[in-house]
Amino acid sequence: MWRSHELRRGYDVVIVGAGVHGLAAAYYLGSAYGIRNVALLDKGYLGGGSSGRNTAIIRSNYRTTEGIPFYNASVRLYEELSQELGWNVLFSQHGHLTLGHTDASVTGLRIRAENNQVLGVDSRLIFPEEIRRLVPTLDVSKRPHFPILAALYHPPGGVIRHDAVVWGYARACDRMGIEIHPFTEVIGMSVKDGKVQGVKTRRGEVSAGAVLNVTAGWASVVSAMVGVPLPIVTHPLQACVTEPLKPFLDKVIVSATLHVYVNQTDKGELVIGAEIDPYQSYNMVGTLPTLEQMATYTLDLFPQLHRLRVLRQWAGICDITPDYAPIMGVAQEVANFYMDVGWGTYGFKSAPISGKCMAELIATGTTPKLIQPFSPLRFKVGHLVGEKAAAAVSA
Numbered sequence: 001m002w003r004s005h006e007l008r009r010g011y012d013v014v015i016v017g018a019g020v021h022g023l024a025a026a027y028y029l030g031s032a033y034g035i036r037n038v039a040l041l042d043k044g045y046l047g048g049g050s051s052g053r054n055t056a057i058i059r060s061n062y063r064t065t066e067g068i069p070f071y072n073a074s075v076r077l078y079e080e081l082s083q084e085l086g087w088n089v090l091f092s093q094h095g096h097l098t099l100g101h102t103d104a105s106v107t108g109l110r111i112r113a114e115n116n117q118v119l120g121v122d123s124r125l126i127f128p129e130e131i132r133r134l135v136p137t138l139d140v141s142k143r144p145h146f147p148i149l150a151a152l153y154h155p156p157g158g159v160i161r162h163d164a165v166v167w168g169y170a171r172a173c174d175r176m177g178i179e180i181h182p183f184t185e186v187i188g189m190s191v192k193d194g195k196v197q198g199v200k201t202r203r204g205e206v207s208a209g210a211v212l213n214v215t216a217g218w219a220s221v222v223s224a225m226v227g228v229p230l231p232i233v234t235h236p237l238q239a240c241v242t243e244p245l246k247p248f249l250d251k252v253i254v255s256a257t258l259h260v261y262v263n264q265t266d267k268g269e270l271v272i273g274a275e276i277d278p279y280q281s282y283n284m285v286g287t288l289p290t291l292e293q294m295a296t297y298t299l300d301l302f303p304q305l306h307r308l309r310v311l312r313q314w315a316g317i318c319d320i321t322p323d324y325a326p327i328m329g330v331a332q333e334v335a336n337f338y339m340d341v342g343w344g345t346y347g348f349k350s351a352p353i354s355g356k357c358m359a360e361l362i363a364t365g366t367t368p369k370l371i372q373p374f375s376p377l378r379f380k381v382g383h384l385v386g387e388k389a390a391a392a393v394s395a
């Protein structure tokens with residue numbers, strides 16, 4: 001799928017973080033701009049960070065006029081990705097429902113539906129009768145602690161096979177001669193005359209024409225190596241997977257009130273996610289209170305699952321910005337240093353379009369319009385992109 005290499009003395013572009021975002025940026029640097037003297041460095045194995053520790057939900061039913069077109073462009077790229085890479089990424093667009101259990105949450109969903117429609121995203125508010133028809137196994141009665149009042153229905157939403165996306169991009173990068181270096185931790189950077197010159201790794205130093213920080217979890221640590229402070233806090237996000245059942249659920253079900261989301265995989269397992277841990281940490285282990293919370297709220301939605309056994313539980317770590325929107329752009333403090341970080345709980349779904357836009361920025365020096373609102377400068381000038389209301393899970 002991809003080869004091993006000795007680390008060379010220098011590259012045109014060094015990408016720190018070989019997860020799905022780093023791979024996508026490398027892929028578009030190579031395929032769209034012919035920049036192939038590129039190294040992807042990762043401290044662990046490929047796809048072992050947040051790219052392998054998510055619930056692989058893809059959607060574009062965001063809230064803001066900045067976020068909606070951006071994530072919509074990502075869904076469009078995901079729709080073509082299997083053909084683009086010659087590799088099946090198993091994208092199933094079987095629909096996504098965000099449930100509203102309170103008047104306030106229904107108002108929020110209505111705003112999202114209207115913003116989505118104006119911006120060409122297929123999404124609408126539906127009510128219990130239609131919800132029951134779409135998902136007959138969901139408890140739409142008055143029994144639960146928080147009965148379901150309405151849902152935001154987003155037909156193009158769905159799930160993807162996250163490791164297939166990582167491997168597909170990695171294979172395509174390798175075929176273009178782009179080097180992937182797992183187990184190559186970056187421990188420092190050299191800066192001279194206000195410019196990044198290269199990175200120091202546990203395998204030696206390499207010079208770089210440009211450095212792109214695409215780490216998840218360690219974004220602020222890596223940016224601090226060149227003196228760029230980021231307004232990020234890092235929280236774990238836990239999920240679990242159950243034993244397989246016969247197919248009974250073909251929609252992604254999300255409840256932001258209960259902070260739980262559930263989908264059934266092609267193998268029949270349920271993938272269930274929780275809200276982010278209430279404390280900051282880099283710990284990637286599951287905890288019993290969160291498992292109990294996921295079970296309790298899943299049973300509120302699907303009481304018939306009370307005998308279902310959990311097979312495994314994991315956590316990824318999320319770098320969260322003050323407005324719950326990512327940071328994409330070039331640093332002001334030091335030249336040749338680029339960032340595609342701060343994805344919070346939205347990272348996997350945005351990888352193709354952020355990779356494409358970051359590649360354009362690095363190759364041409366011009367920031368594509370789609371990512372201009374996500375510049376790191378926004379925190380200085382106060383133009384925030386409040387995307388928290390579209391999170392499946394926030395604090």
Ligand code: PYC
Nearest residue numbers: 055057273345391392
């Ligand atoms: O935003 O769809 C989402 C999501 C699901 C799990 C974490 N984030």
